[in-house]
Amino acid sequence: MFRRMPAALAVVLTAASAVTAAGGPVPREAPVVAFAKTAAAPDPVRQRELLHLLKQDCGSCHGMRLTGGLGPALTPEALRTKPAASLVATIVSGRPGTAMPPWRRFVSEAEAEWLVARMVLGDVDVPR
Numbered sequence: 444m445f446r447r448m449p450a451a452l453a454v455v456l457t458a459a460s461a462v463t464a465a466g467g468p469v470p471r472e473a474p475v476v477a478f479a480k481t482a483a484a485p486d487p488v489r490q491r492e493l494l495h496l497l498k499q500d501c502g503s504c505h506g507m508r509l510t511g512g513l514g515p516a517l518t519p520e521a522l523r524t525k526p527a528a529s530l531v532a533t534i535v536s537g538r539p540g541t542a543m544p545p546w547r548r549f550v551s552e553a554e555a556e557w558l559v560a561r562m563v564l565g566d567v568d569v570p571r
Contacts, residue, residue, distance in 0.1 A: 485554055493558055496549065497567060504542060509567065513542055519565040527563070531555045
């Protein structure tokens with residue numbers, strides 16, 4: 444029933460389990476910017492397909508301008524403090540118990556990394 448857990452999801456689960464004595468999350472710097480600079484780029488045709496998927500499919504819940512809707516905003520400001528591995532895991536594996544489905548049938552983990560990098564850096568051409 445359970446398949447091998449993606450490494451990014453393991454990182455998310457480990458990070459999510461860390462709490463302070465007061466019960467809140469452990470403060471930490473999110474390595475989003477360093478991660479965003481290292482994400483491998485798919486070929487140009489696939490880049491266009493991924494950006495189309497982001498604007499159309501993700502935009503149907505996150506807003507056509509990615510400023511929020513049923514799902515949260517996917518703007519650089521909203522994502523900047525989120526750990527990149529958590530964002531990738533959310534894209535690939537979804538969020539059980541929410542409207543966020545897994546996209547692993549359509550997007551590889553490497554492609555999700557590339558999309559996260561584009562969103563964090565604001566390198567997504569959506570009307571503002």
